[in-house]
Amino acid sequence: MILLQYFEPETQNWQQIDFSTLPQQLSADARVWINLNDANADELQQVLQHFAITPTMAEDFSRQRHPPKLETQADYSLLILRGYADADFSEYASSAQVNLLYSHNVLISMIKCHNPHLLQQLTPQLIAGHRNTVADWVKQLTLNVAASYLEKLIAFEDELSELEDNMLHRGNDEQMALMMRYRSVLRKINRNLAYQKDIFADALYEENSPLLQQFGRPVVRDFYEKFERLHSMTDMYYDQLSDLVSGYMSTSSHQINDRMKVLTMISSIFIPLTFVAGIYGMNFEYMPELTWPAAYFSVLALMAGGGVAALFWFKHKGWW
Amino acid sequence: MILLQYFEPETQNWQQIDFSTLPQQLSADARVWINLNDANADELQQVLQHFAITPTMAEDFSRQRHPPKLETQADYSLLILRGYADADFSEYASSAQVNLLYSHNVLISMIKCHNPHLLQQLTPQLIAGHRNTVADWVKQLTLNVAASYLEKLIAFEDELSELEDNMLHRGNDEQMALMMRYRSVLRKINRNLAYQKDIFADALYEENSPLLQQFGRPVVRDFYEKFERLHSMTDMYYDQLSDLVSGYMSTSSHQINDRMKVLTMISSIFIPLTFVAGIYGMNFEYMPELTWPAAYFSVLALMAGGGVAALFWFKHKGWW
Amino acid sequence: MILLQYFEPETQNWQQIDFSTLPQQLSADARVWINLNDANADELQQVLQHFAITPTMAEDFSRQRHPPKLETQADYSLLILRGYADADFSEYASSAQVNLLYSHNVLISMIKCHNPHLLQQLTPQLIAGHRNTVADWVKQLTLNVAASYLEKLIAFEDELSELEDNMLHRGNDEQMALMMRYRSVLRKINRNLAYQKDIFADALYEENSPLLQQFGRPVVRDFYEKFERLHSMTDMYYDQLSDLVSGYMSTSSHQINDRMKVLTMISSIFIPLTFVAGIYGMNFEYMPELTWPAAYFSVLALMAGGGVAALFWFKHKGWW
């Protein structure tokens, strides 16, 4: 289904029209927004051919899974972005895929997002009687994509310090598994953010970048800084999780060492002593020691001596 | 064996001819594809000398194991690519080696691939009555090389999330060994992809790159993006596997710690008590305590006291 | 609350005036410092609009949590810095956020800092009868921001060598937890310092950088070197902590190994022997061995033989 919003310059009003009735030549004042979220492959082809999109751009635009990129050919720019559609970083279903094709007065959008609230935010706002510029829409969508990460990242900071407190003192396997999921998700969004950061970084370094012409340097720089900040935050959080994992392991290792010390000392002292007691608990008829009057206390004394000797040996070895 | 397909401009038709009958001077409209997959060393030399290939290019072309590269001298370009020929990433026999030498109307190919299905895809398609350009063939081969990685990488993503679920809860040595094999294979293809990515990245940055002239910037950029994406995917999957290995170890370490705690506490309490019981199980004739009426209950009370004291000591030490 | 200090060129004196009485046109000799530390959102807007700050700069200036950055548009530069406000690196509440907007004769500052001593240092000094230049203030604030890290980092060096001595010999969980907190804090300030270093590095590489024009190359280079040094120190300290964690773990592992060796040898020798003693301690009526005269000494001899054999086996295996 092709949803087409048309801004008629004469009436200064937005109206939803049928794609087939769209005039072939658009006046410079007209605005068109074509929403292909629910379009099938044929409708998609129809629209792309109508605006004479080149094959490589058309192919990339049609994909539902393409990493963020920017490409400009002739009048049209293809901008692919990815927003964060899930509630937090413990579970990652899929990103919000934002495919945009735009010229100065046409915006073709195809947005896939399983989170209806975010989908709503990623939809251009039409204001009756007001001729939005296409650049404004694209700018708004880009900022909303950035915002979809930022809120979750800021919320994650608190979760992270809680994890830090927990892991070292009362860590358990569920928390460990949670951290593993976090790391996995942060890696994925870090990659998406790197692509998006690079789009705007490249634009800033290129003299004649179309983005600079469409939005102006301050806005592109703002885009860059927002995604750079998101990228650096995910980097840092990921690294902090890694530190936590290694710190957790180091602590475990040290505690194992401590417990091992206790276990080894107690076992080394009492297992041989128990063996000696076991010997004199045997029921052989002929065991001469059993009848000696002083035997019991001699054995007790020997046992005590052995135990104390073992303690001194451990002391000498620096075990306590 | 030299397989030679010749497109005669006059008849507009493809025909398989003998290498010795190939005209020394080709008309601009003619096309030649020489398939050296099954050629021996002599035949190889014969063909390379016929087209006056320079020695360094000839040497690299003749190798069956050369990392991906691009070199252009005079009319001929040498493009070496590597596709992924195995079924998945758990076993890596060898890559598909794609050696191409081409001018604007001659393509010499030597492809080694143990997977017949992929070999088929890496073979130029001749269309009767249609004069393919050599650039089209090379483009198609390059895209097919990229595709040979992509399908396996996308399939691998699912395998990876399954591994993630398994490792933390029911990990075993077979899965660990599988992960080690995956890591080893991903490292190898990551290196191949890095070479291939760099070929096209270099071309994009060089003003007069032959690739840009042969294919045009949008196509070269498309090549670059495809290999860059593959490279970044293998990077990410490799890193996720590494995270998994370290997470697995951290979890193991923590579980060892937990078990150690239980073992040490139980051993520390009961081994000494058993020793005490062992003492009074000895059969010495003269053991005065044995005849005291309250001895048994005193010993029991002492044992209980010792056990409780140990528990408190562990509690005090924060073990539970 | 808007605190406004005005330097009247005629009287050559500083006086605190009300914002509403500020002349719309400032003479080149006048100086204005507006302190918005305690301003509310409305007052903030009022000031920013009065000086016609562009929206993106105004938005960044208004944030209480924005990473360090520098932006110049028209006459105004926005400089955001972050100082270290906590007593040491074991606890990190929040950074001192220093937001500065300045032209050649106006400084608008908004500083959030929970440490009153540092806040004092981050406040421009007014000298009666003396016309400070705005650049001097900004320079002083920047140097004070750098100094807020330096003192703590130099103090940390000693703490670190103490930790190094402790961890390997008498490490415990509290110290491990402390090191984890240090690592977490150093990561965070490392990121802040990287942003601040980059601000000045970028300025040095840009011919027409406003910073170079305002402060001169030697001063900007000095800023860069100071933050670069701080950044490299946090990097190094962080890495040394990581080395310490891994060294600690390696030592733990080795000690576990040593204890395991003792435990396994003693258990392997005495547990089977105790079992044998246990057999002959059973009270069955018909146990023929019990009545054999030589049984007791034979069993003792067998036990001794078994123990010695086990010792040789361990020796053979290289356990001691």
Next chain:
Amino acid sequence: MILLQYFEPETQNWQQIDFSTLPQQLSADARVWINLNDANADELQQVLQHFAITPTMAEDFSRQRHPPKLETQADYSLLILRGYADADFSEYASSAQVNLLYSHNVLISMIKCHNPHLLQQLTPQLIAGHRNTVADWVKQLTLNVAASYLEKLIAFEDELSELEDNMLHRGNDEQMALMMRYRSVLRKINRNLAYQKDIFADALYEENSPLLQQFGRPVVRDFYEKFERLHSMTDMYYDQLSDLVSGYMSTSSHQINDRMKVLTMISSIFIPLTFVAGIYGMNFEYMPELTWPAAYFSVLALMAGGGVAALFWFKHKGWW
């Protein structure tokens, strides 16, 4: 001892002459190769002064242990290379040091190599009646240096996959030590290869590089690609060994965990039960339970109950 081979243009023949009889002025057609492998310090000085080598170049040339480098001053180039002289990567005695000083018709070489076979390969070949160019010799030596690594690296690949199979299933300390030695050697040759790669990479990026003038771009590019490939191979093998070490540790950790589980469960169940049995094995005269008719079976039932309860507790805790 100075070994001097002189190609007399008139006779078109090579002859070994004494250094003192070398004409001060060489005709452009003459060729001289001076072999200083067995020269002492005085002879070395004599030769270097004869050809007026600048002091810094002379100093570097005289060293028997200098990392690979290239320097050109006036007519002479100093090229220092390092080949791999040992049989494989398990033992690293020292590299083959190849110090070359050359102009268009003079080659001074000093090669230290403990492997006679490689030394032979690193010696320029003189062909009677044939005027070799010095550049040909240097090219041949450079290719042979590269080859000295390549054969061992290709052989190492097989060794590595064998190690991979072994380590995870039947790893032992000898193999671990072998891997440590491999890692150490690969690090060292990786550093040598990095220097050699950079020599040729720098030459490719420099317009007026003497190397480009002496050998032509295709040959220098070939040198670069060969050393780059070697460097990337050692990098990869090193990383694969590191993966193997960490995988080995992860597997060990998991197996320890598994064994710990068995040990802890069995100990936790049977050690307390043995203690109970020990109590009723004590020989106190007054132990009222001993005479109760149902005591034995009650205790057995209690023991069974305790054991089953412990099993359920472990089950509940997810231990099996």
Next chain:
Amino acid sequence: MILLQYFEPETQNWQQIDFSTLPQQLSADARVWINLNDANADELQQVLQHFAITPTMAEDFSRQRHPPKLETQADYSLLILRGYADADFSEYASSAQVNLLYSHNVLISMIKCHNPHLLQQLTPQLIAGHRNTVADWVKQLTLNVAASYLEKLIAFEDELSELEDNMLHRGNDEQMALMMRYRSVLRKINRNLAYQKDIFADALYEENSPLLQQFGRPVVRDFYEKFERLHSMTDMYYDQLSDLVSGYMSTSSHQINDRMKVLTMISSIFIPLTFVAGIYGMNFEYMPELTWPAAYFSVLALMAGGGVAALFWFKHKGWW
């Protein structure tokens, strides 16, 4: 105390004069070396003001702890270097701080070094009747700084291979602690060397670098190569130590695993058997099995059966 050596062009001789008698205008042929090693703050200020050093350079020169840097303003260059003053890498007290301020005929030096032998080497040599150039002194000092690292690094190589042999076979906690100290020291000198390497690398890339004008490109390149080599050596040694730490841990882990296997098998077999023996060692009056004639041998058979079954179970599990 200000030590001033003055070379009078007329007498061609060096003489130690008082700072106050130094002529304000120096002839181009005169040379002055001012040694401020033992100067107090006032004397320092006096000298710096006499030569009109700019404040930022004066401030950096006066510091006793400033990382290596180079700065040139007007006629004077500030060069700060750091040498290695300790005997080896097991203990790091502090670096030798070499602060130099020089013009073409004035050298002001302030050197702090706790090692008198190195301090001696870092002192400019005056030769009677000979007019040293200042550049020669600075060159000599720079080379001596580089040499102060090199000798210790070459000696360290042997120590490292000894450590490699020791750690894997007879590693203990003292060696581990030594390795941790080495790593810590190598990190610190690596940072110092990075700064010093960068000073000369920057000079090589800058067309009008003052260093190039003072020393000529071959000498600066030689400086660069020396420090680059030192830097790459510390990098490599540091990494080899890290490999050693991880290899050590991997070996420990594997040995723990091996010991755990023995302990678990022996405990799992004999602890339950001992329990059974303990049951029949209880002294209950009514234990019907005790009187059965075949009971003893049945129990022995059952025990043997249980032990063998356990062995098979472990065999089946692949434990041996």
